[in-house]
Amino acid sequence: MLLTLAIFGFGASAKSQVANGTKVPDFELKDQDGRNFKLSDALAKGPVVVYFYPKDDTPGCTKEACSFRDSFEQFKDEGVQVVGISADDVASHKKFAEKYKLPFTLLSDEDNKVRKLFGVPKTMMMPGRVTYVLDKNGVVVHQFNSMTKAEQHVEEAIAAVKKM
Template sequence: MKILIILGILGLVALLLASFLAPSDKIPKIGETAPDFKLPDQQGKVYTLEDFRGQWLVLYFYPKDDTPGCTEQACKFRDDLHQLTVLGARVVGVSVDDRNSHAKFAKKYALPFPLLADEGGEVAARYGVLQNLGVVKMARRYTFLIDPQAKIRKVYDKVETSRHSKEIVEDLTRLLADMKA
C-alpha cells in the first residue's frame, strides 16, 4: 500500500514538473510583433517596447538574480556589449525579481544594461516564458531577438549561458548581412 501511495505521489510530481517545464504555446513566433511591456529597471526608469523602436533589441528572460547560470549569462552579455552595440542592438534582461534585487545584482557585476523587474510575471506570461507553480514564479531562460520594427526575428529556447551572447552576435551579424544582400 505504501508503495502505491509513493508511486502516486511521484507520478503527480512528474506531471507537475512536466507542465512546469513544458514550452508554452503562447511564445511569440518569428515574424510576429513582439508583445509590448512597461516595466521599471533597477534604477526605477520605466521602459516600454516602443523605447527600442528603430534598433535591435536582445530581450532576455532569466530565472533569478545572482544565481550561477544567470550570473554567467549576464556577465557574458556585459562582456560582449560593445560588439552588440556596434551591430545596433540593445540588451535588456527581465526576471520576476524586484528592483532592489536587480540593483544589487547589477552593481555586484557592473552590468551596464537595464534589468527589468517583472514582479507579477505579466510580461513573462505574455512572452510565454512564465513558470508558475502557484507560490513560486520565475521566468524560463529564453531570449528574443527583436528587430527595429518590433518583429521577433529569432527565439532562443535552448540557451547555453557560457556562449549565448556570442551566438547572438553571430546571428545578428548574419541577419544584417542577409538584409544588405
Template sequence: MAKITVGMSAPDWQLPDTSGQLVTLQQFQGQWVVLYFYPKDDTPGCTAEACAFRDNYEAFQTAGAVVIGVSGDDTPSHERFKSKYNLPFILVSDANNQLRRTYGVPATFGLIPGRVTYVIDPQGVVRLVFDSQFDFRAHVDKALAVIKATP
C-alpha cells in the first residue's frame, strides 16, 4: 500500500456522493480540498469530527476550500448521517476501500479504519497529512491553519 505524503500530487478518484452522483478530485482543481477519511457514520468519534467540520464550514468556504468526508459506508448510510447532523459538505462512499488504500490510510490496531485528513492545494499538491484516531477537533484546526497560512 503506497502512502501519500506532503508534497506529492494527490491521486484523482471517482466515488458516489449521498445522491449517487460521481464526485472526482479533478472537479475541484483550482480550489483547496480537505479530504478527510473517517471510520464509520453515526459513531461517537465520527459524529464529533463531522460536527466540528460542520461548525467550521463557513471558515472553510471563506478560505476557498471544499470539505469531503470519506468512509466505507454506503450512500444511504451517508445520506442518513448527513441529514441527521445537517452536514453541509460532501460525503462519498468508498465501499471497497480502494481510495483508502490508494492514499495509504492505515487501520488503527489493524482493525478500525483510520482517521486521516489530507489538505490538497489548488494545484493538487498535498500540503497536510494529519493522522489521529482520537483527536477529532485537531483535524479541523490543522486543516484550517494550513489553508489560512498559505497565500
C-alpha cells in the first residue's frame, strides 16, 4: 500500500504544495540562454505564469509548450510573462525553444530545488505538471495540476489572468 502511494505521488509532498493565496518564495535559475532569471525581477514588471513540466521535447510537454506559444500574444497583451520550468539543462531548453519557436522563458531546475520550493508533486514517479498564475505581488491566484490535460493548463491560465 505504501509503495502504491509513493508510486502515484500521494503523500507528504502534495501537502506542502503552494496554495492559492500564498506568496511564493523568490528564486533564481538559468534560462535557455544561460542568463540568470530571478522571479522578483519578473514580478516587478507584472504578473507571471509559472508552469512546471516533466521533460523537454516529449509529446505532452511539447503539446503544452506549443499551446503556450500559440496563446503567447494573449498573455503579452495582459502584461503577463510565461515561464516554463523543468529539470532539463540549459542546452536542452535552448534546443527545445528553437525547435518549436517558443517565445517565452524556459528555466533549468536541474536539482529540482524550485520544484520542491513550490511543492510540485510527482505523478507515477514522474515530475508533475502544475501551472501557477501569480499576481504582480507573487501571490498564487490560480493553480492547475494535471499530467494528462496539457493544453488545459493554458486555458486555465488565460481564464485566471482575465479575472485579475
